[in-house]
Amino acid sequence: MRAFAQSLTRNSAAADDLVQDAVVKAWGNFDKFQVGTNMRAWLFTITRNTFYSQYRKRRREIEDPDGALAGQLSEKPAHDGRLVMSDFRTAFDQLSDEQREVLILVGAEGFSYEDAAEMCGCAVGTIKSRTNRARKRLAELMHLDEDEALEMTDAATLAVVKGSTAA
16 A cells, blocks of 8 residues: 555655555545455555545645745734624623514524514514614614624624624
8 A cells, every 4th residue: 555655646755644544534434345345445545535635635725835925814813803702792682582583583594584574473574673673772782883894703793783694
């Protein structure tokens, strides 16, 4: 198996890694091996498929040995998202049951007003009204202005607050 991996990778260290990955995959999927078939061929197939999977993955990756590209990346601090989410939860918990329900259905889950009305057993206009009032109350509780940019960590929360569709 190592010789076969060596012929694929043309690198002894990479061949060793490939054989190890293939053996781990084979061991984890041993229940899928059909008794009476050629185990050697099965292992070589796993080795080959593992090599080509890694090859395809590497083709999509960008080499950055000196870290120049990585140095240009930036990320918003994680604590900002947690703080905003904490404020959101506190405000969300202060809404009435009906308002929370409608925001989850229409905002977070993305149901149409008609579907939400059917689920809640009320008129579509009632759902629209509850949604509008709930969003306004939530914005008040979170001390948000209408034109203020809202940077949330997830699209579902943004959909609940602003009324845009959840991704």
